[in-house]
Amino acid sequence: MRFTYNPAPRGGGLSDALQVIYVKVAELSGGLQFPLEVFGRVALRDSVDYNHNIIFERERDNFQKLTYENPYLALTGPVRAVMIYSPVIFEATLYVKGATRSNDKELSLLATSLVLPSPRDSCLIERSYRSRLSTLDLMLAHLTDSVEATIRVRVTSGSWPDGFCCRFVASTDSIGQSVVLLKATTDDQIPLTGDEVNLARKVVSVESGGNLEVLGSISNDHVAYTDIKNFKPLIMGTSSKNLNLRCCTLEVTIYWSCLV
Helix, strand or coil, rough: CCCCCCCCEECCCCEEEEEEEEEEECCCCCCCCHHHHHHHHEEEEECCCCEEEEEEECCHHHCCCCCCCCCEEECCCCCCCCCCCCCEEEEEEEEEECCCCCHEEEEEEEEEEEECCCCCCCEEEEEEEHHHHHHHHEEEEEEEEEEEEEEEEEEECCCCCCCEEEEEEEEECCCCCEEEEECCCCCCCCCEEEEEEECCEEEEEECHHHHEEEEEEEEEECCCCEEEEECCCCCCCCEEEEEEEEEEEEEEEEECCCEC
């Protein structure tokens, strides 16, 4: 949102961007087997500032339980678009929680430069990186001539229903894969702050000539309500539309920002 309201210095504009679709833990060794109680950090670095752009971070007491059926990390980033005009570094420092700290094991310790193609059009990229006790499978999207979209969802009428699970996803029409913004089961407490839904992931990249689709869905054992809204990208400014989920109306606001 750096340039949603204020013009970027020296112009700014469109840029190729990297989007992480998922990070999957695969090919365990060294006696490890699912389920795993995983904690640590996964981050990207680009040459905008070389800082960690964190996409997963959990403390030991707030581990994520990975299973054979669901070996995907619950991603929470990036906090800004990841730009591709020089090598992007992928870093993982992940551990498996043991009975005591001394029994914790290193799941994945790596830092590698992502070797990416230079496509004319947006495309999906799959990469696998081996460390001592596991392999991390990545699905990435290389999005050409993109802008940054920060997504905000809030309840504007009605009330959030009890006993419902929810799912919010965002997708662009060129790559055919969705970014999960929030997924909560009926056992989870829906993350609300006042009337705002606290999305786990808020920032996605969108091709300037493409289309951003935001889907919201709530369901229980008996009914499911879904609505979808489409947004045309802007260089700066905001766009708002409403998702109608029967028991409540949610306003989706996109904060557009160019890349520098």
